[in-house]
Amino acid sequence: MGIAIVTGASRGIGASVASRLAALGHSVCVNYRQQADPANRLVESIVNHGGQAIAVQADVADEQQVVQLFETVNQQLGRVDMLVNNAGIIELQSRLQDMTLQRFQHVMNVNVSGTFLCAREAIKWMSTANGGAGGAIVNVSSMAAKLGAPNEYVDYAASKGAVDTMTVGLASEVADQGIRVNAVRPGIIYTDIHASGGEPDRIERVKHAVPMKRGGQPEEVAEAIVWLLSDSASYCTGSFVHVSGGR
Ligand code: NAP
Numbered sequence: 476m477g478i479a480i481v482t483g484a485s486r487g488i489g490a491s492v493a494s495r496l497a498a499l500g501h502s503v504c505v506n507y508r509q510q511a512d513p514a515n516r517l518v519e520s521i522v523n524h525g526g527q528a529i530a531v532q533a534d535v536a537d538e539q540q541v542v543q544l545f546e547t548v549n550q551q552l553g554r555v556d557m558l559v560n561n562a563g564i565i566e567l568q569s570r571l572q573d574m575t576l577q578r579f580q581h582v583m584n585v586n587v588s589g590t591f592l593c594a595r596e597a598i599k600w601m602s603t604a605n606g607g608a609g610g611a612i613v614n615v616s617s618m619a620a621k622l623g624a625p626n627e628y629v630d631y632a633a634s635k636g637a638v639d640t641m642t643v644g645l646a647s648e649v650a651d652q653g654i655r656v657n658a659v660r661p662g663i664i665y666t667d668i669h670a671s672g673g674e675p676d677r678i679e680r681v682k683h684a685v686p687m688k689r690g691g692q693p694e695e696v697a698e699a700i701v702w703l704l705s706d707s708a709s710y711c712t713g714s715f716v717h718v719s720g721g722r
Pocket of ligand 1: 484
């Protein structure tokens with residue numbers, strides 16, 4: 476069984492991934508930034524079902540906190556061999572012409588620098604070149620990387636484009652160090668993220684543009700992530716799975 480860090484796992488897609496991994500017998504670190512209560516409740520529920528999990532606070536955009544996150548997991552659970560770069564944010568819906576530089580940089584810091592920092596630390600522990608046993612990284616991108624999110628959050632879409640490119644390049648770099656790097660691109664998924672963009676019911680407005688005419692559930696994204704992490708995906712690296720109902 477493996478040892479996984481799931482960033483931003485206190486709720487939404489990350490919480491679903493953490494639950495699924497724990498149910499499969501893996502030890503899981505439930506990372507969160509602010510909301511300790513839901514993270515602790517998730518850990519409690521995993522432990523009550525016989526699994527192993529810890530909650531660790533760390534802002535993925537903060538280098539020291541990310542280094543500490545990996546050290547804590549190494550000490551408390553063991554050497555990490557699975558990372559899900561799931562933590563991600565949007566800001567209030569806006570046209571690009573009205574965005575401040577501060578907002579743009581904040582989105583990039585969490586979504587891009589956070590993914591970079593966690594991947595870098597993970598490689599230190601996973602790489603066969605460092606005495607590790609290899610591992611798998613899944614980056615949570617978005618269909619927004621392809622669609623551009625006009626009039627809503629072009630900054631976010633651009634950040635996910637950067638995540639996509641990092642996925643392709645990093646997958647090639649570490650393929651001979653026993654590490655696979657893949658990504659999922661969710662479409663519109665029922666989580667709190669839409670409220671943080673200022674429109675909690677956004678899915679009801681946009682779901683008609685989805686060929687399947689519905690939003691997705693976090694569990695449907697988690698299935699794809701867990702598969703990419705597993706040995707069933709042993710020959711997949713640098714690849715992308717769309718979980719988007721066809722859009
Ligand atoms: P969510 O419900 O808003 O949850 C976000 C999670 O990320 C929370 O656990 C939050 O922790 C954590 N987080 C935020 N900033 C963080 C930071 N700086 N450091 C560490 N953790 C941080 O989001 P979600 O919808 O599940 O999204 C998860 C991922 O899927 C994101 O990368 C998002 O871009 C991507 N995605 C989502 C959708 C969708 O429709 N929902 C579509 C495409 C892609 P706290 O609770 O402590 O704040």
